Amino acid sequence: MASLLRIDSSPRGNASVSRRLGDTYTDGWKAAHSGSTVTTRDLAFQQPTYVDIQWIQSVYTPPDQQTDAHKAALKLSDEIIAEVEAADTILITSPLYNFSIPAVLKAWIDHLVRAGRTFAYVNGAPQGKVHGKKAVIILAKGGDYSESSPMHALDNATPYLRTILGFLGITDVTFLDAGGVSMYPHKGQTEEQFLEPLQQKARELVTA
Numbered sequence: 001m002a003s004l005l006r007i008d009s010s011p012r013g014n015a016s017v018s019r020r021l022g023d024t025y026t027d028g029w030k031a032a033h034s035g036s037t038v039t040t041r042d043l044a045f046q047q048p049t050y051v052d053i054q055w056i057q058s059v060y061t062p063p064d065q066q067t068d069a070h071k072a073a074l075k076l077s078d079e080i081i082a083e084v085e086a087a088d089t090i091l092i093t094s095p096l097y098n099f100s101i102p103a104v105l106k107a108w109i110d111h112l113v114r115a116g117r118t119f120a121y122v123n124g125a126p127q128g129k130v131h132g133k134k135a136v137i138i139l140a141k142g143g144d145y146s147e148s149s150p151m152h153a154l155d156n157a158t159p160y161l162r163t164i165l166g167f168l169g170i171t172d173v174t175f176l177d178a179g180g181v182s183m184y185p186h187k188g189q190t191e192e193q194f195l196e197p198l199q200q201k202a203r204e205l206v207t208a
């Protein structure tokens with residue numbers, strides 16, 4: 001049975017472009033995979049904790065020596081990793097914030113990227129331990145960061161997400177660039193006119 005893990009990170013609820021495009025993708029994915037499961041983790045409304053000294057000490061304590069306190073410090077990380085491991089497809093919806101990802105999404109990544117669990121170094125080379133996944137990333141951006149734009153190099157979110165997922169072994173990653181959210185009203189476009197072609201792309205990504 002197919003399973004989709006959906007990670008949302010915008011705090012803007014129904015006004016969020018990344019969430020609305022995520023809804024389009026999720027609806028299409030459900031229609032294409034009957035009897036499948038969708039698990040959602042909403043980082044904006046269920047904010048992850050940050051990595052702290054207890055977390056670091058616990059990660060570097062061998063499992064057979066971990067105390068209850070160590071295990072408690074890794075509980076959220078265990079849950080986040082289990083959700084990713086159980087999914088065939090991982091959908092991440094995110095705004096571009098200050099040319100990067102929102103802090104809540106970075107906090108989720110910090111729980112997911114765990115030495116010995118989701119990656120290891122073998123003879124000095126990094127080896128991802130998460131395989132057989134497809135990732136779809138929907139990134140809403142105020143400006144235009146397409147390849148022909150002078151802003152292109154300032155989008156750090158796209159290369160970062162590709163790098164960190166690839167580091168874990170998730171190399172089948174597709175981006176939906178929802179750029180220009182702040183610009184379409186100045187071009188005389190309605191919200192529907194702006195969203196429609198992006199929703200069409202989100203639907204196409206289900207079978208891509």
Ligand SMILES: Cc1cc2nc3c(=O)[nH]c(=O)nc-3n(C[C@H](O)[C@H](O)[C@H](O)COP(=O)(O)O)c2cc1C
Nearest residue numbers: 010016017018095096097098099140141142143181
């Ligand atoms: C705190 C904050 C930082 C932002 N930083 C950027 C930015 O660096 N570049 C950009 O193009 N848009 C930026 N924006 C605009 C958002 O990317 C844009 O509104 C996007 O639609 C937000 O995603 P959402 O609609 O899913 O909430 C920022 C918005 C906020 C609230």
